[in-house]
Amino acid sequence: MNDLRRLEDxxxxxxxIEAYTPVSYEAFLSGDQIQDAIMFNLxxxxxxxxxxxxxxxxxxxxxxxxxxxGTRNVIVHGYDQIKLPVVWGIIKKDLSSLKQQILTVLNYxx
Numbered sequence: 001m002n003d004l005r006r007l008e009d010x011x012x013x014x015x016x017i018e019a020y021t022p023v024s025y026e027a028f029l030s031g032d033q034i035q036d037a038i039m040f041n042l043x044x045x046x047x048x049x050x051x052x053x054x055x056x057x058x059x060x061x062x063x064x065x066x067x068x069x070g071t072r073n074v075i076v077h078g079y080d081q082i083k084l085p086v087v088w089g090i091i092k093k094d095l096s097s098l099k100q101q102i103l104t105v106l107n108y109x110x
Contacts, residue, residue: 003056007106009048010068013041014099021091028088038087039075046072063101064094 020037022028028035049057049068057065071090075082 003052004106004109006048006052007102007109010045011099011102011106013044013048014095014102016041017091017095018099025088028091029084035084035087038091039082042087042090043072043075046070046075060101060105063105064098067094068098 017038020034020041022031022034046068049063049065050072052065057063
């Protein structure tokens with residue numbers, strides 16, 4: 001199932017972001033390589049979400065598909081409009097709950 005593979009891609013990107021995320025916001029701001037690695041994985045998450053079938057997305061409306069795809073689009077097409085405080089907020093406030101949602105669905109499907 002392609003949708004399962006895409007969910008696994010999203011989970012892998014979340015785990016990579018967790019591994020790359022520094023302890024402090026200041027370290028995040030000063031680390032261009034860290035920012036690049038995190039941005040890349042946010043793009044991967046959005047691209048994977050975009051490739052998940054509409055039917056699957058409709059079956060799992062609690063996952064913020066549009067937000068994942070929208071974040072990817074801002075990074076790719078509006079790279080000059082990226083706000084690092086917003087990215088930090090995504091990492092610190094949203095990533096953990098998204099990971100739990102993805103794990104719940106994956107555990108059900110496996």
